[in-house]
Amino acid sequence: MELKIKILKWSAGIPVAMMNKKTAEKIGIHIKDKISIKTISNYPKETSTIIDIIEGVVKENEIAVSSELNEVLKAKTGQKVEINLAIAPKSLVFIKNKLNEKQLSQKQINEIIKDIVNNSLSEAEIALFISAMYKQGMSFKETIYLIKAILKSGKKFKSKSKFVADKHSIGGIPGNRTTPLVVSICAAGGLVMPKTSSRAITSAAGTVDVIETIAPIEFSPKDLKKIIQKTNACLVWGGSLGMVPADSKIIKIEKILKIDPEAQLLASIMSKKLSMGAKYILIDIPYGKGAKVTKSKALKLKGKFEQLGKYFHKKLKCVLTDGSHPIGRGIGPALELIDIIKILKVEEERPLDLEKKSLFLAGEIFEMTKKAKKGKGFEMAKEILCSGKAFEKFKEIIKAQGGSLKKIKYAKFKKNIISKRSGRIYEIDNKKINSLARIAGCPVDKSSGVYLHHNVKDKVKKAEKILTIYSESKTRLNQAIRFYNSQHPIKIK
Amino acid sequence: MELKIKILKWSAGIPVAMMNKKTAEKIGIHIKDKISIKTISNYPKETSTIIDIIEGVVKENEIAVSSELNEVLKAKTGQKVEINLAIAPKSLVFIKNKLNEKQLSQKQINEIIKDIVNNSLSEAEIALFISAMYKQGMSFKETIYLIKAILKSGKKFKSKSKFVADKHSIGGIPGNRTTPLVVSICAAGGLVMPKTSSRAITSAAGTVDVIETIAPIEFSPKDLKKIIQKTNACLVWGGSLGMVPADSKIIKIEKILKIDPEAQLLASIMSKKLSMGAKYILIDIPYGKGAKVTKSKALKLKGKFEQLGKYFHKKLKCVLTDGSHPIGRGIGPALELIDIIKILKVEEERPLDLEKKSLFLAGEIFEMTKKAKKGKGFEMAKEILCSGKAFEKFKEIIKAQGGSLKKIKYAKFKKNIISKRSGRIYEIDNKKINSLARIAGCPVDKSSGVYLHHNVKDKVKKAEKILTIYSESKTRLNQAIRFYNSQHPIKIK
Numbered sequence: 001m002e003l004k005i006k007i008l009k010w011s012a013g014i015p016v017a018m019m020n021k022k023t024a025e026k027i028g029i030h031i032k033d034k035i036s037i038k039t040i041s042n043y044p045k046e047t048s049t050i051i052d053i054i055e056g057v058v059k060e061n062e063i064a065v066s067s068e069l070n071e072v073l074k075a076k077t078g079q080k081v082e083i084n085l086a087i088a089p090k091s092l093v094f095i096k097n098k099l100n101e102k103q104l105s106q107k108q109i110n111e112i113i114k115d116i117v118n119n120s121l122s123e124a125e126i127a128l129f130i131s132a133m134y135k136q137g138m139s140f141k142e143t144i145y146l147i148k149a150i151l152k153s154g155k156k157f158k159s160k161s162k163f164v165a166d167k168h169s170i171g172g173i174p175g176n177r178t179t180p181l182v183v184s185i186c187a188a189g190g191l192v193m194p195k196t197s198s199r200a201i202t203s204a205a206g207t208v209d210v211i212e213t214i215a216p217i218e219f220s221p222k223d224l225k226k227i228i229q230k231t232n233a234c235l236v237w238g239g240s241l242g243m244v245p246a247d248s249k250i251i252k253i254e255k256i257l258k259i260d261p262e263a264q265l266l267a268s269i270m271s272k273k274l275s276m277g278a279k280y281i282l283i284d285i286p287y288g289k290g291a292k293v294t295k296s297k298a299l300k301l302k303g304k305f306e307q308l309g310k311y312f313h314k315k316l317k318c319v320l321t322d323g324s325h326p327i328g329r330g331i332g333p334a335l336e337l338i339d340i341i342k343i344l345k346v347e348e349e350r351p352l353d354l355e356k357k358s359l360f361l362a363g364e365i366f367e368m369t370k371k372a373k374k375g376k377g378f379e380m381a382k383e384i385l386c387s388g389k390a391f392e393k394f395k396e397i398i399k400a401q402g403g404s405l406k407k408i409k410y411a412k413f414k415k416n417i418i419s420k421r422s423g424r425i426y427e428i429d430n431k432k433i434n435s436l437a438r439i440a441g442c443p444v445d446k447s448s449g450v451y452l453h454h455n456v457k458d459k460v461k462k463a464e465k466i467l468t469i470y471s472e473s474k475t476r477l478n479q480a481i482r483f484y485n486s487q488h489p490i491k492i493k
Numbered sequence: 494m495e496l497k498i499k500i501l502k503w504s505a506g507i508p509v510a511m512m513n514k515k516t517a518e519k520i521g522i523h524i525k526d527k528i529s530i531k532t533i534s535n536y537p538k539e540t541s542t543i544i545d546i547i548e549g550v551v552k553e554n555e556i557a558v559s560s561e562l563n564e565v566l567k568a569k570t571g572q573k574v575e576i577n578l579a580i581a582p583k584s585l586v587f588i589k590n591k592l593n594e595k596q597l598s599q600k601q602i603n604e605i606i607k608d609i610v611n612n613s614l615s616e617a618e619i620a621l622f623i624s625a626m627y628k629q630g631m632s633f634k635e636t637i638y639l640i641k642a643i644l645k646s647g648k649k650f651k652s653k654s655k656f657v658a659d660k661h662s663i664g665g666i667p668g669n670r671t672t673p674l675v676v677s678i679c680a681a682g683g684l685v686m687p688k689t690s691s692r693a694i695t696s697a698a699g700t701v702d703v704i705e706t707i708a709p710i711e712f713s714p715k716d717l718k719k720i721i722q723k724t725n726a727c728l729v730w731g732g733s734l735g736m737v738p739a740d741s742k743i744i745k746i747e748k749i750l751k752i753d754p755e756a757q758l759l760a761s762i763m764s765k766k767l768s769m770g771a772k773y774i775l776i777d778i779p780y781g782k783g784a785k786v787t788k789s790k791a792l793k794l795k796g797k798f799e800q801l802g803k804y805f806h807k808k809l810k811c812v813l814t815d816g817s818h819p820i821g822r823g824i825g826p827a828l829e830l831i832d833i834i835k836i837l838k839v840e841e842e843r844p845l846d847l848e849k850k851s852l853f854l855a856g857e858i859f860e861m862t863k864k865a866k867k868g869k870g871f872e873m874a875k876e877i878l879c880s881g882k883a884f885e886k887f888k889e890i891i892k893a894q895g896g897s898l899k900k901i902k903y904a905k906f907k908k909n910i911i912s913k914r915s916g917r918i919y920e921i922d923n924k925k926i927n928s929l930a931r932i933a934g935c936p937v938d939k940s941s942g943v944y945l946h947h948n949v950k951d952k953v954k955k956a957e958k959i960l961t962i963y964s965e966s967k968t969r970l971n972q973a974i975r976f977y978n979s980q981h982p983i984k985i986k
Contacts, residue, residue, distance in 0.1 A: 008547060008548070008549065008550065009514075009547065009548035009549065010511075010545060010546070010547040010548075010550075011524050011545065011546045011547070012509075012524070012545040013524040013525040013543070013545070016505075018503075021502075026966075027966065027968060028934060028938070028964075028965065028966030028968050028969040030937040031504050031505070031506040032506040032748075032749065050506070052503060052504065052505040052506070052559075053503070053504045053505075054501060054502065054503040054504070055501070055502035055503075056501065056502065057501065057503075057550055066545075084968070085968055085969065085972060087972075092750070092751065096751075096752065099624065099627065099628060122616075122749060123615075123616050123617045123620075124616045124617060124619070124620035124746050124749045124750055125620075125749065125750065126617070127616075127617035127618075127620035127621055127624070128620055128623075128624050128750055128752075130621075131592065131620070131621050131624035131625070131628070132624070134592065135592060135624070135628050253617050255525075256525065256615055256617045256618065257585070257617055257618060257621055258585065258589075259589065259621070441521060444523040445521070471521075472521065473519075473520070473521030475520060475521050475577070475578060476521045476578070479578060479580075
C-alpha cells in the first residue's frame with residue numbers, strides 16, 4: 001500500500017510510525033505489529049518500524065514517522081512510501097538459541113545484527129539479545145563473528161597513512177576525559193588519530209558529549225575525510241557516520257538496562273577501531289573499587305583484547321590504570337571540557353591527575369608507533385603539551401569541525417556542598433558520583449554535572465566546599481541534592 | 494508541574510505520553526526518561542510513563558496520553574495532572590541480581606512486580622526480567638514469592654460456595670478449546686466456575702479471544718459478581734478485572750519475545766486461580782512433539798503444581814494429555830467457537846476429539862469435588878452434555894455477559910489448500926499451524942484462522958481439501974499461503 005509521509009517533529013527515542021485506524025485495518029496491521037516501509041524514489045530506502053494507531057493527527061493516506069525513523073528514510077512531508085507487513089524476524093530464534101547456551105554461527109550473528117540495523121528487532125528483543133550475551137558470554141569465535149557482523153553492517157574509513165592510531169578507555173570512571181588530550185597530543189606529534197567516540201552509556205558524559213559543548217560532532221563520512229585531511233585527527237560521534245550502526249542501537253538499549261556485556265564491549269570497541277582503519281590501538285582498562293572491572297577481570301579483558309588484536313593483525317596494547325576514584329575535577333560535558341582546556345593551556349589550577357594520565361597514554365602510543373623510543377614516550381608527550389602545540393592542534397580540530405572555544409557556559413542553577421567535618425577524604429564512589437551528575441541532567445544538559453573541589457586523599461576542613469552540583473533545572477538540582485544527602489558519595493574520616 | 498490532559502485516540506501498545514518540547518525542557522525531561530503522572534482529584538490515580546516529544550500536536554500546557562496509559566488514569570481532556578521526574582526504579586538492580594544467579598527475596602520480588610504494575614519498568618527492563626526467570630529458573634520459594642507478589646498487586650474474588658472449581662491448560666496446542674465446554678458442563682453439574690482466561694500468548698487464540706467473538710469479556714469485579722451469582726460461572730478476561738495486573742503486563746512482553754519461563758507460567762496460573770478463590774484446581778498439561786513440553790518436563794511441571802497446591806492448601810490435580818497435534822478442527826477465535834457450538838448441540842459433524850477431551854476434564858473435576866464417584870465423572874459429564882443442559886448453561890453465561898450466539902461470521906477471504914498426493918496424514922505441526930493462523934490475522938481478527946478438514950491419522954486423497962485459510966485481509970491471506978507453501982505444516986505419506 002502507498003502512503004504519504006507526514007513529518008511531525010516527533011521524537012520518540014525509537015523508530016515508530018503513526019497511522020490512521022482505517023489505514024491499519026486495510027493493511028491488516030495490529031498494534032505492536034511491525035511494518036516494512038520503503039521510500040518510492042530512484043534510491044529507495046527501506047526499514048522496519050512498529051506502529052501506533054492514532055485518530056485526528058494523520059489522514060487515511062498518510063503515515064507520520066518519528067525523527068528516529070526518519071533518520072533512515074530521510075523523507076519529506078508528502079513523499080510517497082510503500083508499506084507492507086513485516087515478516088517476523090528469523091533472528092529472534094537465534095537469540096533464543098544463544099540464551100539456551102548454543103553457539104551462534106557467523107551467518108546467525110549477521111542476521112541478528114542486520115535485523116537490529118533495519119529495526120526488525122524491537123527494544124524487548126534487543127534486550128533479550130543483550131541479556132543472552134551478558135548471561136552466556138560469547139566465545140572467542142562468536143566475538144569475532146560479532147565484530148565482523150557489525151563491520152559488515154556499516155562503512156569503513158580508509159587512510160593511506162602508516163600511522164593511524166587510536167585509543168579507547170572502557171569507561172565508567174567519572175571525569176577521566178583523556179581522549180581530547182591524547183588525540184591533540186598525538187596528532188601534534190605526527191600521528192593520524194581519526195577518533196570516533198560514543199555518547200555516555202552509564203556515566204555522566206562520553207567524549208562526544210564533551211566535544212558537543214563547543215563543536216558539531218555529527219558528520220557525513222565525506223565531510224569527516226576533509227576534517228582528517230586538514231588536521232590528521234577528529235573528535236566525532238561514531239553513531240552518525242554509519243560506520244557501526246548496529247553498535248549504536250545496541251548501546252541505546254544497554255543504557256536502559258544499565259548492562260554492558262563483555263562480548264559487546266569487546267566488539268563495540270574493536271569494530272569502531274577497525275572501521276576507522278586503526279593500525280595501532282591502545283586500550284585503557286581502569287580497574288578497582290567502583291570501576292567497571294576488578295584487577296583480575298581487567299587482566300582477562302586485556303588477554304582478550306590482545307587476542308583480538310592478533311586475529312585482526314593490528315598492533316594492540318592494553319594498559320591497566322587505577323579506576324577506584326574520579327579523575328579530574330569536572331564531571332559532566334562542559335565541566336570536563338573546562339578541565340581539558342586548563343590542561344591544554346597549562347594553567348596553574350589544572351587537574352594534574354588527568355594531565356598525568358593523558359601524558360602516559362599519549363606516551364604509550366608514541367612508543368607503540370615508534371615515534372618515541374622505549375621509555376621516552378611520556379617525555380615526548382609532555383614536551384608537546386608544554387610547548388602549546390597540543391592546544392594549537394585541539395583548536396585546529398574544533399575549528400575544522402565548525403566549533404569554537406567561546407561557547408562554554410555554566411549551568412543556570414548550582415549548589416555548593418560543604419563538608420560536615422574535618423578529616424581526610426578516603427573514598428569517592430564512582431557510581432554514586434555518576435548518578436549524581438546524571439540526576440543533575442548529564443549528559444543531555446551540557447552544563448550540568450558535578451565539580452569536585454577535592455579528590456581522594458585530600459584533607460578538608462569542616463564547612464569547606466567539597467563539591468558543587470550544577471543543573472539547568474531546579475527540579476533536577478533538588479533531586480540531586482536529595483540524592484547526595486541520602487547516598488553520601490564522598491567519605492571523610 | 495501541572496499539565497492538562499489531551500485525549501487523542503492514540504493506541505501505542507504501551508503506556509506513553511506526548512509533550513511539547515518546551516514543556517519537556519521546563520521539567521528537565523529528556524527522551525526515554527520516565528515521568529510520574531498523577532491526576533488531580535479526590536481519588537488521584539498515579540502511574541509512570543515514558544515520554545515522546547512532539548511539536549504541533551500538543552500545546553505547552555498539555556500532555557497527550559496513549560490509551561494504554563489512560564487505562565490507569567481514566568482521565569478526560571482538560572483534566573489536570575501533576576507531572577514529576579520519576580525516580581529510577583530500584584527493582585532493576587534486583588532483576589540484574591537474578592540474572593547473576595542470586596535468589597530474590599519476597600520484598601525484592603514485590604518491588605519488581607509493583608514497578609511492573611505502575612509502569613516504572615520499561616519494555617526492555619521487563620524483557621530482562623523475563624530473560625532472567627527463563628535463564629536462571631526460580632526456586633520453589635521464589636515462585637511462591639512471585640505468586641504472592643502478583644496476588645498482592647491485584648484484587649481477590651470471594652465466594653461462599655464450597656464448590657468453587659477451576660481448570661487451566663498450559664496451552665500451545667492449536668484448537669484445544671476445552672474451557673467453554675468444561676465450564677458449561679461443570680456449572681450445569683452444580684459447581685461454581687468463575688473462569689478467567691488470558692488472551693493468546695504464542696498461539697492463535699486464547700479462550701477469551703474465542704468468547705469475545707460473541708460476548709463482551711471485560712467486566713468490573715462488581716458486574717462479574719452479578720454474572721457469577723446468576724449463572725454460577727463466567728468466561729471472562731482476567732486482565733480487565735485488575736485481579737492480577739502484573740501478570741497481564743508480563744504476558745504482553747512474553748508475546749513479543751515468544752518466551753514463557755516456567756516460574757512465570759506457574760505463577761501466572763496459580764495467581765489467577767487463587768485470586769478467583771478456587772478450592773479445586775485441575776491443570777491440563779499437554780505434552781509431546783510440538784507441545785510446549787515433553788513428557789518428562791510435563792511430569793516435573795505436574796510435581797511443581799502439586800507442591801504449590803499443597804502450599805496454598807488447595808485440592809489440585811494435574812492431568813497429562815496428548816499434545817502432539819491440534820485438537821478440534823477450527824484454529825482461530827470464531828472457527829474454534831463454531832466447533833464448540835457443534836459439540837454443545839451434539840451435531841453429527843462435531844469434532845469428537847475435542848468433545849472427548851472436554852468430557853474427560855469435566856469428569857475429573859466432578860470426581861475431585863466428589864460430585865461424582867471415582868471412575869464415574871466422564872459418564873456424568875457426558876450425560877450433562879447430551880441432555881442439552883451444558884448448552885443451556887453456555888447460552889446462559891453468554892447472555893449474562895451481554896452476548897448472543899447470532900454473531901458468528903466467516904472471514905472475508907479464504908483459500909482452500911488441497912492435498913498434492915494420496916496417503917495418510919502422519920504429522921500436523923502445532924507451531925507451524927499456530928504461525929499460519931497468526932499470519933492470517935489471529936487472534937486479533939476474530940474470523941481469521943485455519944480450518945482443518947482432517948486430523949492426524951486420517952487418510953486423504955489427491956486433490957482433496959486438507960485445510961482452509963480464512964483472513965480479513967488479502968495481504969495477510971497471501972502471506973499465509975506463502976507460509977503454507979514454504980513450511981509444509983501437514984505431512985502426508
